Amino acid sequence: MSSSTTTLLDAQDIYGGYGGADILKGTNLRANADEIVVIVGPNGAGKSTAMKAIFGLVKVRTGKVLFQGEDITNAKPEQMVRRGIAYVPQEQNVFPSLTVQENLEMGGYLMTGDLKPRMEKVYDLFPKLAERRRQPAGLMSGGERQLVAMGRALMVDPKLLMLDEPTAGLSPKLIDETFERIKQINAQGIGVLMVEQNAKQALAIASRGYVLATGANRHEDTGPNLLADPEVAEMFLGG
Incomplete structure (x- = not known):
């Protein structure tokens, strides 16, 4: 602890x-x-x-x-x-038609300032998302979508x-x-x-x-x- x-x-x-x-x-x-x-x-x-x-x-x-x-x-x-406080529901937790990067940007929509440092932090934590940043979330597996949802939640620096x-x-x-x-x-x-x-x-x-x-x-x-x-x-x- x-x-x-x-x-x-x-x-x-x-x-x-x-x-x-x-x-x-x-x-x-x-x-x-x-x-x-x-x-x-x-x-x-x-x-x-x-x-x-x-x-x-x-x-x-x-x-x-x-x-x-x-x-x-x-x-x-x-x-x-x-x-x-960031909340990731069990279902419908990504925007399937948006790319990984766009999903992360949506996660940070309430935040002021440059989102890039936050996004880099998420990509450091989830390298797979960095590789797939241009891919629509709807084309990803369930596990990958879950990473997108968690990454998006982390964009608010919770x-x-x-x-x-x-x-x-x-x-x-x-x-x-x-x-x-x-x-x-x-x-x-x-x-x-x-x-x-x-x-x-x-x-x-x-x-x-x-x-x-x-x-x-x-x-x-x-x-x-x-x-x-x-x-x-x-x-x-x-x-």
């Missing part, structure tokens, strides 16, 4: 969902600047809804979302971006990167590669909060993990402790 243990995100007792129904029922999530925090749990547990509620895409009915100590509950997504199922549909090799990239991003001082179906692999790189079920916290511990917990393994990690 680095010396920086600033609490970036603190979601407290969140209730909310779609229409009149609460999917989140008292969810609590916290992420520090030096952490990779992983949210796991069964389908329908509210994992993706929790991410969307934090990012202002789902209405928080009661509870609070604090970012660097400031109340950002139900702020608009573009306000979140300006504060330093303090916190939120990833919803970053390895969904990827081959085992690409899953490993994606987790390596996430570790590299975190090593640059960017906090990471992610929802992940590949729970065992994700918890193996996690500073901390949360297990959600039916919209509420069931377990919270370090990644290794959750992996070693027989109840968590049996109920949520497939034995």
